[in-house]
Amino acid sequence: MMRMVTGNYAVAYGALLSRVDLIAAYPITPQTFIVEHASEFVNDGLLDAEFMRVESEHSAMSACVAASATGVRAFTATASQGLALMHEVLFIAGAGHLPIVMPVVNRTVASPIGIWAEHNDTMPQRDTGWMQVYCEDNQEVLDMVIQAYKIAENKKVLLPIMVNLDAFILSHTVEPVNFPEQSKVDKFLPRYKPEHVHLSPDDPMTVGSFAPPEYIQEVRYQTEESMLNAKKVIQEVNDEFAKMFGRNYHGMVEEYRTEGADAILVTIGTVTSTAREVIDEYRAKGKKVGLVKLRFFRPFPIEQFIDIAKRTKAIGVYDRSISFGSGGPSFIEVKSAIYGHTSIPMINFLAGLGGRDVMSDDIELMLDKTLEAAKTGKVEKDVVWIGTRGVTP
Amino acid sequence: MSLKIKDLPEENLFTKGHTACPGCGGAIMAKIAMKVFGKNTCAYFPANCLLVFGGTYPLNAFKVPYLHVLFENSAVCAAGIKRALNKLGKEDVNVVAFAGDGGTADIGIQALSGAAERNEDIIYICYDNEAYMNTGIQRSGSTPFGAWTTTTPVGSKIAGKERFKKDVPRIMIAHDVPYVATASISYPLDLLKKLEKVKNMKGFRYLQIFAPCPTGWRLDPSKTVEIGKLAVESGMWTLYEFENGKMTINKKPKMIPVREYLKPQGRFRHLTDEQIDILQELVKKKWERDLAMAESTH
Numbered sequence: 001m002m003r004m005v006t007g008n009y010a011v012a013y014g015a016l017l018s019r020v021d022l023i024a025a026y027p028i029t030p031q032t033f034i035v036e037h038a039s040e041f042v043n044d045g046l047l048d049a050e051f052m053r054v055e056s057e058h059s060a061m062s063a064c065v066a067a068s069a070t071g072v073r074a075f076t077a078t079a080s081q082g083l084a085l086m087h088e089v090l091f092i093a094g095a096g097h098l099p100i101v102m103p104v105v106n107r108t109v110a111s112p113i114g115i116w117a118e119h120n121d122t123m124p125q126r127d128t129g130w131m132q133v134y135c136e137d138n139q140e141v142l143d144m145v146i147q148a149y150k151i152a153e154n155k156k157v158l159l160p161i162m163v164n165l166d167a168f169i170l171s172h173t174v175e176p177v178n179f180p181e182q183s184k185v186d187k188f189l190p191r192y193k194p195e196h197v198h199l200s201p202d203d204p205m206t207v208g209s210f211a212p213p214e215y216i217q218e219v220r221y222q223t224e225e226s227m228l229n230a231k232k233v234i235q236e237v238n239d240e241f242a243k244m245f246g247r248n249y250h251g252m253v254e255e256y257r258t259e260g261a262d263a264i265l266v267t268i269g270t271v272t273s274t275a276r277e278v279i280d281e282y283r284a285k286g287k288k289v290g291l292v293k294l295r296f297f298r299p300f301p302i303e304q305f306i307d308i309a310k311r312t313k314a315i316g317v318y319d320r321s322i323s324f325g326s327g328g329p330s331f332i333e334v335k336s337a338i339y340g341h342t343s344i345p346m347i348n349f350l351a352g353l354g355g356r357d358v359m360s361d362d363i364e365l366m367l368d369k370t371l372e373a374a375k376t377g378k379v380e381k382d383v384v385w386i387g388t389r390g391v392t393p
Numbered sequence: 394m395s396l397k398i399k400d401l402p403e404e405n406l407f408t409k410g411h412t413a414c415p416g417c418g419g420a421i422m423a424k425i426a427m428k429v430f431g432k433n434t435c436a437y438f439p440a441n442c443l444l445v446f447g448g449t450y451p452l453n454a455f456k457v458p459y460l461h462v463l464f465e466n467s468a469v470c471a472a473g474i475k476r477a478l479n480k481l482g483k484e485d486v487n488v489v490a491f492a493g494d495g496g497t498a499d500i501g502i503q504a505l506s507g508a509a510e511r512n513e514d515i516i517y518i519c520y521d522n523e524a525y526m527n528t529g530i531q532r533s534g535s536t537p538f539g540a541w542t543t544t545t546p547v548g549s550k551i552a553g554k555e556r557f558k559k560d561v562p563r564i565m566i567a568h569d570v571p572y573v574a575t576a577s578i579s580y581p582l583d584l585l586k587k588l589e590k591v592k593n594m595k596g597f598r599y600l601q602i603f604a605p606c607p608t609g610w611r612l613d614p615s616k617t618v619e620i621g622k623l624a625v626e627s628g629m630w631t632l633y634e635f636e637n638g639k640m641t642i643n644k645k646p647k648m649i650p651v652r653e654y655l656k657p658q659g660r661f662r663h664l665t666d667e668q669i670d671i672l673q674e675l676v677k678k679k680w681e682r683d684l685a686m687a688e689s690t691h
């Protein structure tokens with residue numbers, strides 16, 4: 001059924017369709033409507049879940065961790081400061097192999113306090129053992145909440161996952177979204193029955209024991225192993241979903257008109273939609289440009305980028321966040337992925353920080369600079385700030 | 394019918410092999426509490442002495458399932474376990490958080506207050522050894538006036554803690570939860586009665602158990618029980634219950650001079666007569682406040 005909904009509604013409805021057992025959440029702009037919609041679903045009897053209206057995000061994530069360790073399907077959602085407050089708890093879910101799903105409405109992290117789209121909230125969480133996927137539209141948001149549980153709960157993975165959507169651009173924007181039928185979702189996503197962890201007096205288990213160095217390194221290895229296993233599982237779940245529901249997101253990355261491209265632009269989040277249009281215009285003019293939509297940031301699509309880099313002459317990477325003193329996180333990762341496989345020039349584009357709009361002009365600038373690098377084999381500046389007062393791009 | 398010591402099961406669910414210091418009040422608390430709560434229990438331990446002396450992987454002294462997540466989220470983690478068990482149709486399981494005074498009075502008070510306000514169906518035990526013992530005897534909000542700790546050292550300018558102990562049970566009473574009580578490992582019958590009571594109740598239950606720490610208090614380890622008694626007799630610690638809007642004092646203190654309680658403990662060795670007088674006055678005020686509350690609610 002087609003409905004006109006916001007990204008936040010798509011998230012909440014995704015949780016409902018996934019039949020989550022427990023929700024623990026705390027409101028923060030622009031995520032608030034997720035908590036409100038979920039509250040309505042539970043209070044109206046549409047969703048049979050325990051709902052913990054906790055006093056903070058730290059407690060929201062703690063409750064999800066405890067519930068998941070007890071053996072139920074847990075759900076929360078947050079943004080920005082809320083995610084930063086959860087930081088300490090995130091590690092427990094990653095190392096504990098707790099398949100919690102958490103949509104994050106990507107929002108600026110203070111200071112200055114701001115509420116608009118930026119990825120500086122989720123990027124610093126990359127080493128917590130959580131998978132991360134970034135969405136482009138509300139349909140993808142709904143579909144990825146459902147897929148996220150299927151990926152996370154896979155026995156070869158068993159890791160938590162963040163489903164990311166840009167503040168306001170998706171969270172508050174109404175778009176047509178196809179709502180899958182419950183019976184079909186039930187078939188795609190069966191009830192969660194964990195075999196690896198539970199808290200139950202009939203079969204006592206210690207979860208989170210104090211551990212000496214003799215054991216912790218193996219725990220780290222297991223988390224890494226799960227991350228690497230996830231790469232295959234993400235593709236399998238993508239393909240199964242595509243077959244059942246007719247929507248294919250192509251797994252870890254989506255390539256758009258990359259065939260024979262001299263210059264490829266890598267985008268993340270909603271900027272991708274704007275970039276698609278500019279790519280079409282350039283292609284219409286005979287300019288050989290292509291687009292790669294970076295969907296999964298963890299695990300990182302290393303193999304895909306090695307393959308992509310071998311087929312082009314220059315890569316530009318767009319980031320909506322910055323790792324101060326180094327560059328945009330996606331840029332750093334792509335560069336590291338292709339190192340040793342090719343020596344094509346790469347440029348990082350920073351734009352849209354703090355939620356500033358990224359316009360087609362900005363994309364054109366990114367493409368022009370990447371095309372130039374493809375032609376000359378050189379770059380002037382590694383990291384290019386676009387639309388920044390007092391800074392020449 | 395109140396529970397007697399001989400009614401307790403032989404089997405220990407907190408067993409031999411733990412690594413607590415000699416005379417640890419926290420270990421005594423854990424042993425008694427686990428005997429009362431029994432096998433049908435899930436425990437939560439934050440970062441504290443109990444977590445560490447209770448087991449280092451792959452060893453474990455607890456025969457019930459337990460979870461550790463972090464230091465400051467005991468109440469909400471216990472609540473998360475309880476809600477999940479309810480969802481799984483296991484409503485009868487006791488879910489108990491065993492937090493220290495630091496994890497309760499200081500860093501954990503937000504999650505504690507939230508869980509109490511929501512009336513989560515859990516038992517929250519604070520074993521009170523009056524400092525951060527696991528990290529090596531630093532002051533907590535629950536450390537008494539005058540006490541030496543490594544962060545309230547005896548200096549030439551300032552000696553010992555300058556503030557009186559935070560009254561967490563009172564804060565919990567203000568949350569209007571079904572049950573709040575104070576107890577002590579030195580009064581086992583009173584403790585058993587309260588443990589048995591919380592086990593059979595529903596809703597949020599808070600129990601703060603006085604648990605002397607000979608290592609941190611610079612006390613002869615054979616004097617753990619004795620010092621706990623002196624605490625109650627001097628009025629430093631009051632045994633009471635708060636239930637159905639009523640506060641009941643379980644043991645009226647003899648109000649022996651506080652000096653008698655301080656004397657055996659190295660942590661108070663430096664106190665001047667003037668400081669002891671200040672403490673004596675504070676203790677008197679606290680007792681009068683507790684008594685007034687007990688009288689006004691009956």
Ligand SMILES: Cc1ncc(C[n+]2csc(CCOP(=O)(O)OP(=O)(O)O)c2C)c(N)n1
Nearest residue numbers: 440441442464493494495496524525526527
């Ligand atoms: C967020 C955080 N801060 C600090 C610590 C370090 N820490 C671990 S246990 C502890 C003190 C525990 O004191 P208390 O709760 O009174 O329990 P006790 O060890 O005295 O039994 C501290 C400060 C931690 N684990 N986590």
Ligand SMILES: [Mg+2]
Nearest residue numbers: 493494524526
């Ligand atoms: Mg303590």
